[in-house]
Amino acid sequence: MRAITTVGFDADDTLWQNEAFFRLTEARFLDLLSDYAAPEHLGERLLAAERRNLGHYGFGIKGFVLSMIETAIEVTQGRVAGPVIAEILAVGREMLAHPIELLPHARAAVIAAAADHQVLLITKGDLLDQERKLAQSGLGELFHGVEIVSDKTPDAYARVFARHGGVAERSVMVGNSVKSDVLPVIALGGYGVHIPHGVTWALEEAEAPLGHPRFHSLPDLGGLTALLQALHIRTPQ
Template identity: 70%
Template sequence: MPDWTIGFDADDTLWHNERFFRLTEDRFAELLSSHMEGEGLRARLLEAERRNLGLYGFGIKGFTLSMIETAIEATEGRVPATVIAEILAMGREMLAHPIDLLPQAREAVEAAAQQGEVVLITKGDLLDQERKLAQSGLGEIFDAVEIVSDKTPATYLRIFARHGGRHSMMVGNSLKSDVIPALAAGAWGVHVPHGVIWELERAEAPQGHPRFREIASLGELPALVAELGRRA
């Protein structure tokens, strides 16, 4: 049995993701600028995303459908077919975008694989997450891959019980999805801040929690795992 099971988030932890959503959102606002000013449109889009999470889940496809819904609302049903076609093209472009690894991502996963079992734990569309993992070149390093519909304490309890290290840890950029529910499941939660974060992923840091840690970059992870192992 390994000492550690170390879970890694994917989007904006191992590779860039949110910045492509922001760029597409900017293009969407420009596309609809004659119907609604930018900030109002962005607020409507965010509300549509929030409303649709339970139906479409996380990822680009749900985002694209939310853009279409927002365009229909903003134009009071008069949105031209050419605009719908442009929104669909933007979604396809996002789905085809090449993967851009974050600094020290490969090194961090390789080092963690020497310290325990490493598991990719990511939420979102199955096909898109599989595509990104394949293009990242990191797939062969992971002992297991878990693509889930959402990240809850029950999700982490199930995954860490199945992979069975004496100690478990989740590493990610989202306090809401990667850290707080992992702590609730009894694991260590390691926050690696990313400069761009989706509004629906914002949460307060659980300062003072004995199993919460924050590191400036993935390069600090191996030393942290070693330190916690010595203290365990």
Template identity: 65%
Template sequence: MSHNITTIGFDADDTLWQNEEFFRLTQDIFYDLLRDYADPDHLAARLLQSERKNLGHYGFGIKGFMLSMIETAIEVTDEKVPATVIQTIIEAGQEMLRHPVNLLPHAQEAVEALGRDYRLVLITKGDLLDQERKLAQSGLGEMFDAVEIVADKTPRTYIRAFMRHGHGPDRAIMVGNSMKSDVVPAIEAGGWGVHVPSKYEWEMERADAPVDHPKFRVMKDLSELEALVAELA
């Protein structure tokens, strides 16, 4: 059966290039800095609590993560955190912002192959400057017909993006590693949701998979995407 697919949306972080791994490495530095004040499990819980609280203020991305680490450090030390610790947290965040972009396996091949026949839209959330930097360094920027850097991903986000850059969500496929941000809201918008699991999963990106929905698909990696799109199109 033909579904007349014309548009394919791609997530960026941990779908096309590594991202969460660098957050995990920085968190390990953070835990080591504060090991005299709290154990890693407690620090992880407090940091996640700060991140949840601060999303509405700082949004997604490295800068908000850095500010949440600083806030957590102040709280767990009863405002006694040494200035050197704050400085090290800032430097770790700055290093994340300078880190080179490492494409995930098959990312470039998948984007190149599908770009010949479909309209490609990058739909990513996070800090505008950082996402623009990563896209420029990735070498993939010229392969996309449109780029949407958004504050959050909701069904409305996908409706707007696929109406603006395609023929609507019912003729679009969204590909990403986050069940909560990439798959579920895209399906709720009327499109197809293709999940590509990543090595790491951020606690706040977890959601139940819509396993019984006819527009839900799972792949082991992007090497399977071209064949899947051909099947759905």
């Protein structure tokens, strides 16, 4: 087995909380428009708008807010009141200002991985918001490189690893999304470590490649160091 030289970490819902705030905001949105449609219908319409708009706005809070506004206009047939739009914008600003909540073992896991490997933060979403969250997390100085990409595809990962002098076959990616953090890296010949989060966005759901020799799952980041050691993938000194 070739030594692993690079360990990549996802950010949202791997190192810090994220999706829970989207769910709370969505609940407020459904309540705002409860006079126009049932919550289940509104939720479906919002998800459809998010899926439609990913190619235009990308991932993140700003695209989510625009999708909420679009959905509000659609379900009210253009009659949505100005105060409702103002409330949607206000909750979006609240999301952008929400303090960072690190998940258990996040800092210790990054420190331990950095002792023997090049560690990269590889995340997607709005550039300014991701930079804000990283700065507030206190983890920024622990990474050898930070990459904020528009989407997590095999090609995107290959470019990231190459920019930092590595190759996918000697890399591990750690994250909560099987679709974005695990499958693309395994497809390139690397290792994927899934850290499930209690809340997963519908557009990030995918089947885990159970039984694949380069796929691993842990209940939280507390077991990552032991997994790296067990796989004998620590970089030789």
